[in-house]
Amino acid sequence: MNSKKHHFTLVLLFILLIAGTFQAFSQKKTTAIRINDAVSIDGKLDEAVWIKAPIANNFILFEPENGVPESAERRSEVKIIYDDNAIYIGAILYDNEPSKIEKEITLRDRFGTADHFGVFINGFNDGQQDFRFFVSASGVQMDCLATENGEDFSWDAIWNSEVTITDFGWVVEMEIPYAALRFSKENVQTWGINFLREIRRFRQKVTWSKIDRAVGSVINQAGILEGIENIKTPTRLFLIPYTSGYVESNQLSTESTFKAGMDIKYGINDSFTLDAILVPDFGQAAFDNVELNLGPFEQQFNENRPFFTEGTDLFSKGNLVYSRRIGGPPSTSASINENEIVESNPNTVNLLNALKVSGRTSDGLGIGFLNAITEKTYARIRNTNTNEIREQMVEPLTNYNILVFDQRFNQNSSVSFINTNVTRVGGDFRDANVTGIVYDINSKGNKYNFSGDLKMSSIYDDVKGNGYSTFINFGKTFGKFRYSVASQYVSKEFDINDLGINFITNYHNFTANFNYRILNPTKRYNSFNLNTNYYLERENSTGKAQDHWINLNVNSNTKKNDYIGYGFLVSPFVTYNFYESRVVGRPLALPESGNAFIFFSSNYNRKFALDIEPSVRIFNQENRMNYGLFVSPRYRFNDKLTLIYSTNYNLQNSDIGWVDFSENDIILAERNRTTLTNSITGKYAINNKMTLNLTTRHYWSFAENIEFHTLLEDGTFTPNNNYSINKDANFNLWNFDLSYSWWFAPGSQITALYRNNAQNFSNEIDKSYSSNFNNVFQDNLNHIFSVSLRYFIDYNKAKNWFKKV
Known part of the structure; x- marks a missing residue:
């Protein structure tokens, strides 16, 4: 018996060793070849050097059918070459119906309704961070830094790309300078690499190196790029001077402002970069979505x-x-x-x-x-x-x-x-x-x-x-069934608000999560995820529950690529808010409650699409109930013009909140609050480097106090018939941005922006929407017109300018 066990153990170890060896050697590899002559980035791949480069092919579906080989009529082939300055990617993306290739023109870093090709590069091959570069079939660039926590599209690199639509599909040609990447100083480079192609009309994504969706990570499933040797990054010094002018006008005055400054990006070495701004100008940053804030934070x-x-x-x-x-x-x-x-x-x-x-x-x-x-x-x-x-x-x-x-x-x-x-x-x-x-x-x-x-x-x-x-x-992060359990302790004195933000302290909590997902499509769904959570949070000093609930959410994507989700949350016990009273140690008791929602988002591939989400929350308190409705239709007139309208309505009946102090009493108000937000966003793309952009928002919220109460020591409250100060609130806010943006050269941009805004606040309630909308424009509408010019200067090219002089 012992001998059999011994033999079984040896066989098992041998199988595991073979499996591990097979896994190690099954990782896909491709090779880049060095070139001596320049290539033209024109999306044609007609230079002789492209013929010599090895082909990376046999892509695998990432979604919806994970692990299935790509179809022959829509196969993908990628080649890589390099020189002392950059790496070059050439991709031939076959499509048996080239007229159906989606190619909406969007702003940079916006994917939209278009086919895409992307390359993921990990210069250290550490399985932890990618530099990702995408280009759409309309020629729009997107780039980001990616970790397993998400993709950061606010990062912008300077690189070159062109695409052409052909009678057999489309072709991509990319030039990615080494200055846009990070890698080691080794003479022989080994990079992690993967390629992704999105075929938008089928909502398919295929990758060169298979990404198993049952595994909780993506980056370390990349393939290997070899062949790059003896390269040295050029001096990474980029200067981005800017100049901008503003004219601001309202009923009181008109003012003009001129600004100038510079951004500096300097590569300290192959791995580290210095970014600096001298005399910063953020006057054209997007406006904030300010709200009527009646809470304690x-x-x-x-x-x-x-x-x-x-x-x-x-x-x-x-x-x-x-x-x-x-x-x-x-x-x-x-x-x-x-x-x-x-x-x-x-x-x-x-x-x-x-x-x-x-x-x-x-x-x-x-x-x-x-x-x-x-x-x-x-x-x-x-x-x-x-x-x-x-x-x-x-x-x-x-x-x-x-x-x-x-x-x-x-x-x-x-x-x-x-x-x-x-x-x-x-x-x-x-x-x-x-x-x-x-x-x-x-x-x-x-x-x-x-x-x-x-x-x-x-x-x-x-x-x-x-x-x-x-x-x-601690959690299980693979397979159809996944779970996690977690706990947190925060002391009363914990405060990060000088450079961070935290609202509540002095508590400990416990949370548990369980979720189920399908890994491949079924007869009804391309994807399906069921998620349930339990959460309990207690205040440290008293042991009272600050938060206590259980929820269940379902998110799904149908075979027609419509997204449907629904869920509910139940808070079955009384909890205590230790902050609403604005007095330390005086909690407000919150009744038991339950809320539910459902959302529907139709396939954005259609010219007309609709997002809608109704919700309701019911409290174990007389007349107290919340209703919500979000509706957002969108229409894509063509590949250049898209308009999106959104309206968000929220009604809170018999909401309870702090309004004032009166002698030694904490005064609460029972109030009905209505909030309505309407917004329009639009984009007209003149071409893939020039766009007109529209963003408007009208926010209206009013809170009408029905009855005043006095907060009691135990967290409950009793009517207060003596308090009579008007604490009603009626708030309107209007924002309008219309901009023209032109990327006239790599990293260089001209932006013209017209902005107007206004707001008003009153303790008198006006329940007429048209009256509120009209009044906000009469309350000193502020107009701003600005023009900003930013020009990207690469030191390596600039030094040649002076040599020619």
């Missing part, structure tokens, strides 16, 4: 400034950075004496300059450093008796620092160290420091994940001191 906005969005994956580790803090509102408000009023209080602080250094060594160590400095900012205060004006500093000269070390290993795991620091120079302003360790460890084969973090905040104001937060998660 600030509204969180998206980051729209390019410097703080481009290539910032390292700085997002641990979620400790909310970059809108830099150049955001002052950290303090003006304090006034008797007979004084605040005449002007700035909403933002000017950014003087900023720089960041980021990159990764050949050993997988990523290093990121970001520094920004904002100027002293003052409020103007007027004495009502003497009319004398004095200035009060509300924000001193402030220095922001972020430092990140991220060590990758085993092609699927990492450990990171993050530190953020805010130093306010002079005065009684507080300083802050936050440190975190984040780990993300995956098993061999990417079947299981163990992740978490440990963070400490230090506030130097003699009040808060040190705070702590820790999180731990």
Whole structure:
């Protein structure tokens, strides 16, 4: 018996060894060949050198039918060549119905309804980060940095591409300079590489190296690129000077502003890059979707400034950075004496300059450093008796620092160290420091994940001191059935709000997730995912539940490529909100509730498509109920013109929230709140480098108080018939952007923008939509016209200009 077991063990080990060997050698490989003569990037592949290059073919479907070979009539062939300056990709993409190739023209980095080809390059072959370059059948470029946490399309590289539509399909030709990539200093390069092709009319995606959807990671399933030898990256020094002019006009005045500055990108070595902005200008950044905020927390906005969005994956580790803090509102408000009023209080602080250094060594160590400095900012205060004006500093000269070390290993795991620091120079302003360790460890084969973090905040104001937060998660990340369990502890003193953002502290939680998905299409669905979660959060001091719910969500994609989803969430017990009262230790009891939703998104391949999502939430409280309805039709008139309309309606009946303090009482209001947002976005593409873009938004929200209450010690409330101050709110906001954008040269752009905006607020409720819409335009509509020119200068080409002079 023991002998049989011994033989069985040897056989099993032999099988595993053979399987492992087969797996190692089954990884696809292709070879790049060196060229000595220049090639013309024209989308034709008619130079003789392309004939000699090896072919990467036999693509495999990624979705919907994962693992199935591509069809012969729509086969794909890719070749790679290189020289001392760049790598060149040539792709022949066969299609037996070339007239049906989708080719909508979009803005850069927008995929739209078009066929696409992409190359994924990992210069360190570490299975953790790709530089991805896509081009559509209409010639529009898209590029991003990709990790297993997602794709960052705010990163833009300078590269060249052309496509041609032929009688057998379409052809792509790409030139990707080494300056746009990162790789080791080795004489013999081994890169991870994969190619992706999207055939839009079938919603098919095929890849050269098979990507198994049962595995929880993608990048480490790439193939291998060999043959690149003895290359040296040129000096990576790019200068992007800009100039811009603004004319702003309203009922009060007309002002003109001229700005000029420069962005600098410098390759410190093959792996690390310095980005700096001198005299920044973000005047053409997208507007914020401001809302009527009746809650206890600030509204969180998206980051729209390019410097703080481009290539910032390292700085997002641990979620400790909310970059809108830099150049955001002052950290303090003006304090006034008797007979004084605040005449002007700035909403933002000017950014003087900023720089960041980021990159990764050949050993997988990523290093990121970001520094920004904002100027002293003052409020103007007027004495009502003497009319004398004095200035009060509300924000001193402030220095922001972020430092990140991220060590990758085993092609699927990492450990990171993050530190953020805010130093306010002079005065009684507080300083802050936050440190975190984040780990993300995956098993061999990417079947299981163990992740978490440990963070400490230090506030130097003699009040808060040190705070702590820790999180731990374990999950199964492969196959049809997946699960995870996690827990977090946050101390009362934990505060990252000087450079990050967190709303609640002093709690611990437990969460569990289970989900099921199909890996290949069925008779009804191309994809189907069922997801259920359980969540319990308790306040540390009292043990009361702050949040407690269970939900079930279903997301599916039908055979006609329509997306359907639905779900419900039940909070079966009373929970407690420790923040709505604005008083520490005074929670508001929240009743049991349940909500449900359903959404439908039709196939965007059709000229007319529709998104719709109704929702409802019911509370165990008399008359308290929420309704929501989102509707967004879109129409693609042709490959150049698309319009999208969206309306979002939300009604909250008998909502309960804080409105005031009265002597020792905390006053709550029972209120009906209605919110309606209408927006239109549109795009007209003159060609693949020139577009007209439209964005409009009208936001209207009003809250009508029905009855006032006094908050009791146990979290319940009782009617207050003595309070009678008008706390109704009626808020309108209008934004309109119309821009013309022309990429007249690689990395160089002219943008003309006309913008107008207005807002009004009143304690008098007006329930007429047309009246609100008309009134917002009468409330001092602000007009801005601006023109911005940015020109990209590559040092390697610029130095030749001077040689010719």
